[in-house]
Amino acid sequence: LLISSTASSRFCSATTYTCYPIPGNLSPEQGTKGHFRRLLWTQFQLPRIYKKLRTDLLFSPVPEAPLFTNCRYVVMVHDLIGLRFPQGFSPLTTYQRYYIPQVLAQAEHIICNSRATARDLTDFFKIPAAKITPILLAYDANQYYYLDTVDGGKDGENRENCPYFLYIGRPDPHKNLHRLIEAFAALPNCQDYQLWIAGATDKRYTPLLEAQAEELNISSQVKFLGYVPQHQLPTMIRNAIAFVFPSLWEGFGIPVLEAMACGTPVITANLSSLPEVAGDAAILINPYNPEEITAAMAAVATDAQMRSHLRQSGLARASEFSWQKTGQATVEILSHIVKGIGNRE
Structure with missing residues (x-):
C-alpha cells in the first residue's frame, strides 16, 4: 500500500492510498524461489515504484521493505515462530534473525496482530513499545457462520452418527x-x-x-x-x-x-x-x-x-471481530504516521 499526502490548502490535505499488488511469481505459493524473488524485487524494484509515484509512506502487510534507500515505511509482523522454535524452521529462523531486524530498525512504525506478538518484538529485538501497535485480525464472516441445524452432507458427517x-x-x-x-x-x-x-x-x-x-x-x-x-x-x-x-x-x-x-x-x-x-x-x-x-x-x-x-x-x-475494525484501526495508524512525517518536513 503506497500512501501519498498532498496539501490542497494551508489548512487541509488529501491523502491518497494506492494498492500495488506484487507480481504473481513472487507469492509464497511459489515456494522458496518465490520468497527469494520477492526479496530481490522488494530491494531493487519497489524503491523505483515508490519514487515514481511520489510516495510519502509504504505500508507492507509483511515485515519486508526496501533497505538502504530513503523509503519510509510501516510494516506488519504476524509472528516470530522461527525464533521461538528454531529447530524446525531453519530458513525461517535465518530470515527472522538477520533480515527482519534490519527492516524493523528502519521502520517508521510497526503494526502487529496481537499483544503477544508485540511482546515478542520487544523481547527478541528490544523494540520500544511506543513503536509498536497491536491490531487484532478477523475472519471471513461470509463463510464462517452459525447454522441452527447440523449440516451433514458430503463435506462432513452428522455429529450423532460420527462424533x-x-x-x-x-x-x-x-x-x-x-x-x-x-x-x-x-x-x-x-x-x-x-x-x-x-x-x-x-x-x-x-x-x-x-x-x-x-x-x-x-x-x-x-x-x-x-x-x-x-x-x-x-x-x-x-x-x-x-x-x-x-x-x-x-x-x-x-x-x-x-x-x-x-x-x-x-x-x-x-x-x-x-x-x-x-x-x-x-x-x-x-x-x-x-x-x-x-x-x-x-x-x-x-x-x-x-x-x-x-x-x-x-x-x-x-461477533466482536471484523475486518472493517481491523482496516479502520490500520488506516488511523497510517494517517497518524503520514501526518507526523509531514510535520517533520
Whole structure:
C-alpha cells in the first residue's frame, strides 16, 4: 500500500492510498524461489515504484521493505515462530534473525496482530513499545457462520452418527499434535470418537504422527485428511463436537475465531495470543499437559450444557471481530504516521 499526502490548502490535505499488488511469481505459493524473488524485487524494484509515484509512506502487510534507500515505511509482523522454535524452521529462523531486524530498525512504525506478538518484538529485538501497535485480525464472516441445524452432507458427517474432534492447520511440531493425539488416546470411551486432523501433510512430521497413532492403537480413529478445500471447512467445523487447537504459540490464531463463529465449542491453549482471541469463550488448557487436554475434551463430549454455553459465548466473542475494525484501526495508524512525517518536513 503506497500512501501519498498532498496539501490542497494551508489548512487541509488529501491523502491518497494506492494498492500495488506484487507480481504473481513472487507469492509464497511459489515456494522458496518465490520468497527469494520477492526479496530481490522488494530491494531493487519497489524503491523505483515508490519514487515514481511520489510516495510519502509504504505500508507492507509483511515485515519486508526496501533497505538502504530513503523509503519510509510501516510494516506488519504476524509472528516470530522461527525464533521461538528454531529447530524446525531453519530458513525461517535465518530470515527472522538477520533480515527482519534490519527492516524493523528502519521502520517508521510497526503494526502487529496481537499483544503477544508485540511482546515478542520487544523481547527478541528490544523494540520500544511506543513503536509498536497491536491490531487484532478477523475472519471471513461470509463463510464462517452459525447454522441452527447440523449440516451433514458430503463435506462432513452428522455429529450423532460420527462424533469427532477437529483440528485444522499444519502438522509442525509447535502445533503440538503429538500431545493432542496422546490426549485423545486417553479419552474415556475413546473408541466412540474420532479425531480429524485437516491440513496439508508434511513428510517431515505427518509420518511421525501416523506412527504415534498406530502405536497407541487408535490409527483407525485418527483421520489425517490432508488438504481440505476452503469451502468445505465451515461444514466440517460446524459438525465437530469441538475444535481443538493446542498450539504452543500463535501470532494470532484465526482458526479459533472461525470455529467460534460457526458455533462450535473451542478448546485452545492458554499461551501466546490465543487467550486474546478466545477471551472467556473457550476452554483454555496448558498445551504442555496432555491430561488437561483430555479432561477438556471429555467435558465437552459429555456435557450438553457446557457445549451450549461455549457455543453462545463463542458466537458472541466472534461477533466482536471484523475486518472493517481491523482496516479502520490500520488506516488511523497510517494517517497518524503520514501526518507526523509531514510535520517533520
